[in-house]
Amino acid sequence: MCRWLKERLICVQVEQPESLRFTDVQPRRARASWECNSRRVQRFDLSVYLLHPESYVQRILVLGHERSVEILHLHPNTSYKIYVIAEYSTGYSYRDTGVLTTPQDGVRLSAGPGRCSGSVELLMDGSWSSVCGRDFGLTEAAVVCAELDCGAVSELHQGALFTEGPAVGRSFHCDGAETSLKECESSETRCSAAAHLTCSDEVLRSTGHGCFGFVELRLRDEWRPVMTSEDSDLDFGSVLCEQMGCGSALRVKYLRVMFRPFWWLQPECVKQRSGLTNCLDLDAHMSEAKGGLYLLCSEFVPAARASISSEGASVSSGGVRLL
CATH class of the missing domain: 3.10.250.10 (SRCR-like domain)
Structure with missing residues (x-):
């Protein structure tokens, strides 16, 4: 089967019946779990979409040996469609889909x-x-x-x-x-x-568990992923980490994901600490983007537990790894 996912056409083979399940479902968070017997999975790619109308919300990357992850930053009384894809060295395998409905705020x-x-x-x-x-x-x-x-x-x-x-x-x-x-x-x-x-009513957040993940910014009560030009660096990332109370940046990555809609941040303006909303370019074109901005900040885990390479990023219950 083939499906457009995160601006990419992915053709995969269904390997097993759906096993995706949700536990500890709260108004703004839930835990997703799934089954997979293969040991050859490099990572799982979990994508969250609004059910009606279907629109992208967030993406979480999970290490291949993990079988669950907590989904944060949800909205109460809202239905979501969740997709889980297993990534092997030879390609992708479509694993599961599921519908998650959050309860009312308590x-x-x-x-x-x-x-x-x-x-x-x-x-x-x-x-x-x-x-x-x-x-x-x-x-x-x-x-x-x-x-x-x-x-x-x-x-x-x-x-x-x-x-x-x-x-x-x-x-x-x-x-x-x-x-x-x-x-x-x-x-x-x-x-x-x-x-x-x-x-504090934050205006900047990461999609991971605290101080790592894709970066999102809120403007006019709308959260969107942050995209920026490839001339951003650790100084740029450190300003964003500080804004989230996460220390300094250990790594700034651009994963091959093109988000739409998005907020475009100008790196030089951010490094001058001119205020995030003042550093937005509302006329930026998608062709200028290198990918989704992914940060690893120093306050997530001790540096010795962070393994970094050049291919991407994944989260484990024991730490974070940029793949």
Whole structure:
């Protein structure tokens, strides 16, 4: 069978029944797993598309011995089509497809200037209730910001007093390992004010687990992959890594993927720290692109655990490897 995938026509043979499955499905993340008995796979290429209308979202490269990966930066109440392709030294083999539908958000920040700032509310039994500001600290705030895919904690304080006096709400205690506020210990209590939180609301992110992967930038509430010219270097990459709180750049790569639509960054402008949105070229033409920008930053894993070569990049549960 043949299929257009990431601007390439790939003709492959189906080797086994579909085995792609999804676990730990949350509003903005999920884990994908699949089966493959072959030991000759160099890497798996997992691509995420919106189901209706079908449009590209992100691409994750996984080492050949791995059989699962966490998909980040999803949207709640959204259906996705997931494709997994196995790559051998002799070519590609079509493995699996699957449909993933994410649930509704279980927490929100309301009455604020944007999605990532406001009073903390939790969805309980079909209705939203306030989270008490008392005992709601930085650990709990970090869990909420991460759950909403809003970056790090920027500000935390108690909101305005409830107009009708103390009310019944919930108090939470998290240890920091939770991926959802509902996973934290909680108890019902009376409180006079809700927790009020502002997250950093990132404008730059990577599609990998933290500090590596294809780079994406948000403009006008739209996330798109970053593409740029081939004269970018480690200094350019380090500015982007710093923007994501990931230290400096260990490697700047261009994988042979042409994204459309995309945001085009001008390297020299970025290195002058003129502001990312000021460094966008909205008239850039696809023919100028070398490929999708892929970064490996120093804060992902110790350098000794990063294996780098000239062919591409893959992620393992124990580290990252640029292939």
